[in-house]
Amino acid sequence: MIAISFSIFSQLVRFxxxxxxxxxxxxxxxxxxxxxxxxxxxxxxxxxxxxxxLKNFAVSxxxxxxxxxxxIWNEPDFVKSLNYAPDVLFVMLGTNDSKPQNWVFFMMIxxxxxxxxxxxxxxxxxxxxxxxxxxxxxxxxxxxxxxx
Numbered sequence: 001m002i003a004i005s006f007s008i009f010s011q012l013v014r015f016x017x018x019x020x021x022x023x024x025x026x027x028x029x030x031x032x033x034x035x036x037x038x039x040x041x042x043x044x045x046x047x048x049x050x051x052x053x054l055k056n057f058a059v060s061x062x063x064x065x066x067x068x069x070x071x072i073w074n075e076p077d078f079v080k081s082l083n084y085a086p087d088v089l090f091v092m093l094g095t096n097d098s099k100p101q102n103w104v105f106f107m108m109i110x111x112x113x114x115x116x117x118x119x120x121x122x123x124x125x126x127x128x129x130x131x132x133x134x135x136x137x138x139x140x141x142x143x144x145x146x147x148x
Contacts, residue, residue, distance in 0.1 A: 015044070015054040016086030018072065023058035023092050037090070057081040064093035068102045 017023050017037040025035025032038060041054040057080055062072040072078050072093060081089075096102070 013048075013052045013088065014084060014086040015040070015052060016081050016084055016089045017054070017056045017058055017092070018078070018081055018089065019056075019058035019092040020062045020072075020096055021058070021060035022095060023056060023090075024060050026060050040090075055081075055084055055086070057084070058092075061096055062093065063097045063102060064091075065097050065102055068097055069099065070096065 015037075019037075021027070023035060023037060025031030025038070028034040035056065035058075037054060037056040037058070041052070044052045044054070057077040059072060059075045059077050061070050062075065063070055064072060066073050
């Protein structure tokens with residue numbers, strides 16, 4: 001469990017989420033309300049009232065690998081996440097990186113990409129912010145859940 005004090009922030013605390021279909025809520029009956037970023041938003045609202053704002057920049061089927069089959073880096077929502085400059089950023093990518101066609105890249109550079117992602121792209125923007133990299137769920141079977 002993580003205890004967060006928002007006393008270090010002088011205004012609304014901005015929470016941002018970068019991810020794939022899991023963060024987007026794909027497959028849920030009401031993705032906008034049932035995705036885990038929205039659920040975290042509800043908990044924050046209950047605990048801290050209207051002192052927090054939340055935006056979900058997740059894009060289904062995306063990889064954190066620049067050389068993966070569908071990199072998040074090429075998405076307009078990635079740029080929007082940078083411009084949003086969240087105070088707290090959650091990154092939950094990696095499931096699509098574990099697809100067989102990405103294995104050669106995944107095994108070589110996944111950890112390096114996560115580190116570079118956090119330092120180069122959000123480092124200056126989030127210099128005084130919290131940054132969480134969430135452990136991804138691996139794709140265990142080719143074609144599982146329609147992921148090819």
